[in-house]
Amino acid sequence: MVTLQYPNSDVVDILRLYETLTGKKLIMDNFDQGKVNIFIDKQIPREEAIKIIEINMLLNKKSDG
Numbered sequence: 001m002v003t004l005q006y007p008n009s010d011v012v013d014i015l016r017l018y019e020t021l022t023g024k025k026l027i028m029d030n031f032d033q034g035k036v037n038i039f040i041d042k043q044i045p046r047e048e049a050i051k052i053i054e055i056n057m058l059l060n061k062k063s064d065g
Helices: 011-022 046-064
Strands: 005-010 035-039
Touching (some): 011 035, 011 046, 035 046
Antiparallel strands (some): 005 035
16 A cells, blocks of 8 residues: 655656655656646555556646646
8 A cells, every 4th residue: 555645746756655665766857847736634545556657647648738
């Protein structure tokens, strides 16, 4: 079970958490920056946390243009 309490957090911190949860290594560049808001007030399964992070990253990327 995972707690996602990351209000106004740096995107790199969220991506590092994603690496930890998935066991995958991400390649990041200087363009990976900005703030992300993910706050779930209860513990959720690891797989659900991974999906929430993925959806949040996709939505934030799409809104950037």
